Amino acid sequence: MESEFISTMVLTFKLASITTLILLFIAIPLASFLVFSKMRFKSIIETVVSMPLVLPPSVLGFYLLLAFSPASAIGSFLTEHGIRLAFSFEGLVIGSVLFSLPFMVHPIQSALAQVPPSIFEAAYTLGKSKLETMLRVILPSIRHGLISGIVLAFAHTVGEFGVILMIGGNIPDETRVASIAIYDEVESLNYAMAHQYALTLFIVTFSILLLVYTLNKKSLGGIR
């Protein structure tokens, strides 16, 4: 029982960490695009990114399940190449990335929008490329937005339930994460175990947020 608890928690945080890392790489270019692009259809992309905020998780889960099923075009293509996404950890990662996307993109997007255009231009007039400007000037100056995005995306993935239930089910060591486990234990009237999961999630989430806010406050000081 105890080892099952540990493996479930490890799986939960493994999923959240991988999801957050993937999101970070997707969200920075995506947020830059949303802030700086003058493309006409930008608002459509903006809407798609924000959809998971209002869409019931079961809707997203349902469509992902359909897409992953071997009966669909995507699913059959993947099955032919030996990839099975439905009821697998990889499938959960894809679902989590989609579902937590706005939580990573929005803080980065609003932080980027607040950077004065002259900061970019100053770096260009000093001979720096767009990439170097982004890495050395812009990303450090929007670090609060990055940290907010990381924390929100991580916490949101840890707390995710609907999508995972739809596409992952409840397979120990593969798709059984903490939020599912709590539901499962309550269903089988095992309140002590449910409580163990719930309290652990509560404490861990509280500690992460507290740490981030403390660090954020400190780094706002002036002299280094």
Next chain:
Amino acid sequence: MIVINITKRLDTAEGSINAHFDLAINDGEFLTLFGPSGAGKTTLMRMIAGLEKPDGGTIEVDGEVWFDGSKKINLPPQKRSIGFVFQDYALFPTMSVRENLLFAAENAQQRHNVDELIELVELSQLSNRLPATLSGGQKQRVALARALVRHPKILLLDEPLSALDPSMRQKLQDELSLIHDRLGVTTLLVSHDIAETVKLSDRLAQVESGHIKRLCSPMEFFSPQSLSGKLQLIGEVLKIEEDTPVFIVTLLVGSSIVRTVLSSSEASELTIGGHAIISTKAFNPILIPLP
């Protein structure tokens, strides 16, 4: 030698105008672009920097083509030897004063000269501070020093002193003048301030609705030739008071107040906040040294 001959469609409050700038700047010259806002001064500066694209024409710097509309040459700002000082300073917020300058340096020699530049703008004491902890005047100095790190062929100053209080403004004008004399870098300044323009520039380009209306020395510009006064000062009109049958006009010259008596017809030509030349004739000014 910088030779500019470019066109650009400008969208202003009064509709769009076809701007055409034809200008040659000599090596080491301090040239000021002077004129109302919306005339295209800043746009001209940004086109020289490569931050905005002209519609046509050429920009040539020491024989090197930076822009040629017909040959589709348009060097990006990174490839142009420029130093740009922005109105809002645009300092990098996460870097200290020294790091801001070091970021600009391209090679060991320039990195080595960073401390010298910091000393030149009198910021040695503050070199480890972050921009957020500096005053407006200090930020301005950092921005100026940073723009000089790469030994640019042209220094572009976009109303760099407009956000500062008058005394800081004056101090920085002096410093700017000193730095220009010492480094001899070709400088282009955008300014609204007459005193600043007279004090700093070798030549002045009056820009009006997308064209250079006049190009002359500042004294020529502000003093009509018909005047033969022995002492001429430029001041800002602060107050016009009626004291029948005359008017008493108060002017600010530099940081001193000058009051003078005018007839009603003379006074009617003046506006409060406008500028005027004070010219006195028929006697020699007396200079008494201050202790």
